[in-house]
Amino acid sequence: MNDQAKAMLDMIFGRRSIRVFAPGTVDDATVTKLLEAAMAAPSAVCKDPWRFVVVRDRQTLEALAGVLSNGQMLRSAALAIAVCGDVEAAHDRQLSYLLQDCAAAIENLLLAAHAFGLGACWLGVHPRENRISRVREILGIPPEVIPVACIALGRPGEKKPARTRFNPGYVHYEKW
Numbered sequence: 001m002n003d004q005a006k007a008m009l010d011m012i013f014g015r016r017s018i019r020v021f022a023p024g025t026v027d028d029a030t031v032t033k034l035l036e037a038a039m040a041a042p043s044a045v046c047k048d049p050w051r052f053v054v055v056r057d058r059q060t061l062e063a064l065a066g067v068l069s070n071g072q073m074l075r076s077a078a079l080a081i082a083v084c085g086d087v088e089a090a091h092d093r094q095l096s097y098l099l100q101d102c103a104a105a106i107e108n109l110l111l112a113a114h115a116f117g118l119g120a121c122w123l124g125v126h127p128r129e130n131r132i133s134r135v136r137e138i139l140g141i142p143p144e145v146i147p148v149a150c151i152a153l154g155r156p157g158e159k160k161p162a163r164t165r166f167n168p169g170y171v172h173y174e175k176w
Contacts, residue, residue, distance in 0.1 A: 014162040015111055018119025021076045021154035030116055031079070034153075037112035038083070041104035044091035049098050050105045053082040053139045060138060064150055067134040071123045071150065078154035081109065082125075082135065084145045095146075099126065102148040109151060119156030125149050 001009075035052055043049065055061060056079045064082075065074040074080055083106050085098035106122055113120040125131045125147045135147040 010162065011111065011115060013164050015114040016160040016163070017121045018156045018158060018160070019073045019121050019152075020157035021073060021078065021119060021152070022157040023076075024078060024155035026078045026118060026153060026155075030118075031081075033116070034081070034109050034112050038081075038105040038109040041101070041108045043101035043104065044094075044097040047089055047091045047097070047101070049085045049087070049089040049091075050102050051084045051086055051145055053084065053141070055080045055082065055139070063138045064135065067131055067138065068123045068125070068150060071121075071152065073121060073152050074123075074150070076154070076157070077152040081151045081153065082139055082141075082147055083109070083149045083151065084141060084147045086145050088144050098146065099148060106149055106151065113151075113153055117156075118153055119158070121152045123150045123152060 031054060035054075038052070039048065039050065041050075055064065061074045061077060061080055064080060065071050068074070083102050085102045087093055087095065087098060090098035090101065110120050110122060125135050126149070132147055135141070135150065136143075139147070141147055
């Protein structure tokens with residue numbers, strides 16, 4: 001394996017969900033780069049249905065933490081990015097394509113955050129209707145746009161070891 005491949009795999013294996021944040025901010029230029037990375041993801045027929053809401057307001061982060069039961073870290077995060085999908089923009093207006101496209105964007109965003117030395121945690125919103133409606137209400141999201149996830153971001157307040165969850169029992173070759 002060459003050095004570039006090793007460095008890339010080390011980065012992928014080193015990306016972990018960070019749920020404890022240290023004080024500190026994330027500058028606008030870094031947030032823009034995170035969003036650029038997210039939007040570099042592939043999407044079905046290049047429809048790019050993803051839409052993003054960047055949240056820094058403490059009261060809004062508190063409100064999101066109140067809606068997302070596993071999102072208490074939003075209270076100490078520097079910001080959150082709500083990843084949403086516009087059904088009207090999705091390939092064939094299909095929810096499944098929208099979700100796949102947003103998931104690819106989310107993973108790119110998470111990897112970019114790790115590359116910047118930031119901590120991040122993916123908090124699912126879709127498919128729980130109560131979360132969708134509350135996040136939509138808190139962030140003023142229009143009806144044709146579906147909040148898929150919120151990403152908590154900030155300076156990491158914890159360090160986790162690199163890992164892979166590779167399980168050869170999950171792999172089949174040629175046929176099931």
